[in-house]
Amino acid sequence: MLEQAGLRRDGAMVLALMAQPRFLGFWFNPVSFWLVLRGPDLLAVIAEVNNTFGQRHSYLCHHDGFTPIRPEDRLSTEKLFHVSPFQDVAGGYEFRFTVTDDKIAVLIRQTNGEEGLVATLHATLRPLRQPGLLAAALRRPGGALRIVALIYWHALRLRLKGAAYRRLPAPPSKEISR
Template structure:
């Protein structure tokens, strides 16, 4: 039985281009086996309500109607990619019944990390997944940058153009993920960095006290930063029709 791990880390966002903006916030992520039984403290549950939880229906498919790792294996098969022996999910947990993940990560292992699927969700409820892998599906190293074309609207102050570059440095004691989006007007640079530790009752309580609103706080901060950009004259773009494909590279 695999333990659930807690990443009490931070995320940094920096806007590139003529109107700059940057911020750094603390975040709580959990890392767990996406298919097998997990060992977790009593304040954490999988697929049922608790102070902190992760539900399959929130990942792998439309938000609130997902099917977890089964969906992921179907997507990999549809793209002609090998089925991994182990799948882990790195995501912000649901807190008191509410969850919003701007990006979660499916980690696919087969004698090393072979594929990462970045599950991106915007504030309109649209979702698209980016398949991050080498062309020969060789192991992803901590210094490797993997590129994917941006196809879904995320920020109303960024165009749907350009590309993402991902880097994954996943160690036994620490997680580091970097995403660099570049387009004709600039782009955005972001990261997620934090230590890996077993999730404990004390850890759940500390996270709940430190950030009691959970993902509601994430949504509030997103809208606060959007207001700041609008007041500084950044161009607002209306939400276009989301992509019809589930995943892309």
Template structure:
């Protein structure tokens, strides 16, 4: 069964992603961690026990957490609107999926989630939904000309227009690479800004999310999204102690997607 068929049938897939983050330039900083993600089709999925859908659970997915303003999003409807405006219409065999971190005991934060259009085992287009710790969000739509399949060799570029880290300028470009397989996802993002920049990656195997896997992940990496936000602030403190200059929060982009 293809990845698209599994998602359309209602499967929720777990991904224990290895996340790496390496800052280049005069001030270097590198770390590696693991974070638990889910890949699901919001219009089709059947959550396992302990996972809520628009209701409280040990982990939970809320449609309002994605697609549009934070905590007031319209989920899949928003994503389809923007894919349609880009020239991609709904058609049989194409499934809209979301790779994201679920809520943990009601708490939500995602540095980046990925809306993916998947046909069979092929990736057709992506919306990278980026959140910062200041309550703001901006998204980047990524696709090849004529919406040709995105392969592991494809590099997709977007101009950085959104403030993510207070220790970086809003400048330069992002270079995205996606490697999608039925049993694994790997994503690499290189942010280039002259001689400086950041290399980020997340990769891990895909497996069916079960109650047992939810409990195992909770014991192995307790806190879920709470753990992620704590790590963000910890590494921000380390950067400040290394002498990184703090930049004031600029106004967000006028458009919610670029």
């Protein structure tokens, strides 16, 4: 995907993944971030979005010429993928990324006219080792199962409040958009 967008691979590039690990064999990530780094510079991010209907779509975030993405940069794209049956597939996303030697932070702002929401994620970067995985599992009990349970709990609460339910549309024809 990155090569098709014009990013040439070289030995100095590192690909990092920010995602929820499997828990007791169960996996679900509402959004995973594939980060392309060259030294301290963030060149591109693939935001891989999954919905609870088993569909997936990715958004490629980068500047023209793959110049470094700075914390103050706002990368925008049109919303093309059905994430929630309580929201239209309309509006857009604005992404902001901050990457340091030991931390990463992501801000996603979804807007549709006057409506929208803001989601933030942050993590401390660590090597993937068994003790770290165990500590993460203890910090976030239930992992992916917990995330799915919270999504369905929130959906039930919205439905009971009378929120309109939208049928599942076909996914975008392209696997990735910019």
